[in-house]
Amino acid sequence: MVRCIGPTMCRMNSSNISHSPALGRVLATVSVGFVVTQLDVTIVNIALPGIGADLRANVAGLQWVVDAYTLAFAVLMLSAGALGDRFGARRLYAAGIVLFALASLACGLALDAAMLVAARALQGVGAAAMLPNSLALLNQSYGHDPRLRARAVGLWTAAGAISIAAGPVAGGLLIAAFGWRSIFLVNLPICAAGFLATLLWIPQPESAPRQGAQPGPGPAAAAPADASPRGIDLTGQCLAVVALTAFVAAVIEWRPLGLGHPFVAGGFLLALIGASAFIAVESRIAAPMLPLSxxxxxxxxxxxxxxxxxxxxxxxxxxxxxxxxxxVRGYTPLQAGLAFLPLTGGFLLSNVASGWVVGRFGVRVPMIAGAITAGLGYGLLHCVDAATPLIGLLLPFLLIPSGMGLAVPAMTTAVLASTDAKRAGTASAVLNTARQAGGAVGVAVFGALASGAAAAQIVPGMQAATAMSVAFLMLGGVLSCFVQPQPQPSDSAVRVAGRGRIGESR
Structure with a gap:
């Protein structure tokens, strides 16, 4: 039986799974948004010395150039996912692309540090609109087949992971050729292509069942009664902004000011109050931005x-x-960026392989194996010091992305498999909000450990950071043992899925 859900895509039963070129075009389109959002997480790090010299920004100003994007990205994804659930993931995704492009132009034309920080925050707003809704669009298109969805998530995640790893490399090349402003202006043609593809290749929202309509048969048709779309929870959104911003600011200033400083102590207290109030509000209102259920x-x-x-x-x-x-090593931005090149290859191979592994073994095995592999890479980095030859970084630079690339698509698939399609935007927003918040805290904590201009301060801090990384990854591996393996499709579906590939027509 075939049930059409759009002008170019149909939902089929497990014995006749569709592999149309339209699905490949959807995957390519939503990957564009993921690429630009993740690229701007890391590409700016290589450019900070040039930005500081050109705009006369001090260290605190440069920190906010990084953090303004990450914080806005993190705290607004919950609302963006909820809005995508209510008004359509396609509409929010397209709006996010436009806003991100305009903010990137403002970054490239910034006249001072304050303007750049404001434009970076606006970039974060656009990224927040794009990322959860890109994953929701992916889930809507591929949710009829867990194996096919696992492959699609693997490729989607590979695009974002490679862009993160390639950020320092691309930044070094662009800065050497055109200056630091080019790292922002390069987003304009990418966003233009993504916006055009969204208009042409993503099905119209009217093709999905409307709210209140009776769902048809199929594996993703049923939805719980509490899965109705939600609007913006203004109280919860404001409390989330306060809690996360206060916490990250306090962590950043902990080492230079000391824990007893009023700003640091007050920041942690405000974060605790804000987080407690957020949980209290979300547990009581009828339409929370973060459904605690x-x-x-x-x-x-x-x-x-x-x-x-x-x-x-x-x-x-x-x-x-x-x-x-x-x-420590005295590399130029270009040389430092090229030194990160092995990370890209590791992410590419492992992300693509993860889709196959998830389809065959479920989500638990690749999450555990990925955590162990990445943890081993961080453990090898613990032995690195100022005299370590560059070749000594090669193996850990391959193990870390290989483990992450294996685990992250499985982690994402676990989230999608544990929620219904109507809440995919909210669920993915919760996951990515948590990840971005974790990244912001990681930069603050590890950066404090390795602060200082001398190798004598940086190397011990890096070794402490690697030890903490091993501990966190081992914790992640232990937690993964409690993930429920994803249910496998029927044998007939396995045989059909095994013969097809994403985006192929047969």
Missing amino acids: LFRKRSFSVAVLFGICVNLTYYGMVFVLSLYLQR
């Missing part, structure tokens, strides 16, 4: 905690390694 599902809760561990360690270590390469 999601966390009653063990697989969902474990996957979110796992994502925090992964992003905290990786974002923090990339920041510390940038200091190590440029201040």
Whole structure:
């Protein structure tokens, strides 16, 4: 039986799964948004010295150039996912692309540090609109087949992971050729292509069942009664902004000011009050931005905690390694960027392989194996010092992305498999909010450990950061043991899925 859900895509039963070129075009389109949002997480790190010299920004100003984007990205994804559930993921995704492009133009034309920080925050708003809704669009298109969805998530995640790893490399090349402003202006043609593809290749929202309509048959047709779309929860959104911003600011200033400083102590207190009030509000209102009922599902809760561990360690270590390469080894931004090149290859191979592994073994095995592999890479980095030859970084630079690339698509699939399609935007927003928040904390904590201009301060801080990374990844591996393996499709579906590939027509 075939049930059409759009002008170019149909939902089929397990014995006749569709593999149309339209699905490949959807995957390519939503991957564009993921690429630009993730690229701007890391590409700016290589450009900070040039930005500081050109705009006369001090260290605190440069920190906010990084954090303004990450914080806005993190705290607004929950509302963006909820709005996508209510008004359509396609509409929110397209609006996010436009806003991100305009903000990137403002970054490239910034006249001072304050303007750049404001434009970076606006970039974060656009990124928040794009990321959860890109995953929701992916789930809507591929949700009829768990194996096919696992492959699609693997490729989607590979696009974002490679862009994160390629950020320092691309930044170094662009800065060497055109200056630091080019790292923002390069987003304009990418966003233009993504917006055009969204208009042409993403099905109109009218093709999906409307609210209140009787759902048809199929594996994703049923939805719980509490899965109705939600609008913006203004109280919850404001409390989330206050809690996360206060916490990250306090962590950043902890070491230079001391724990007893009023700003630091007050920041932690405000974060605690804000988080407590947020949970209280979300548990009582009828339409929360963060449905706490999601966390009653063990697989969902474990996957979110796992994502925090992964992003905290990786974002923090990339920041510390940038200091190590440029201040300890004396590399130029271009040389430092090229030193990160092995990360890209590791992400590419493991992300693509993860889709196959998830389809065959479920989500638990790749999450555990990925955590162990990445943890081993961080453990090898613990032995690195100022005299370590560059070749000594090669193996850990391959193991870390290989483990992450294997685990992250499985983690994402676990989240999608534990929620119904109507709440995919909200669920993915919760996951990515947690991951971005973890990354912001990782940069703050690990950066504090390795602060200072001398190698004598940076190397011990890097070694402490690697030890913490191993501990977090081992925690993630243990937590993964409690994830429920994804249910497998029927044997006939397995045979059909095994013969097809994403985007192929047969």
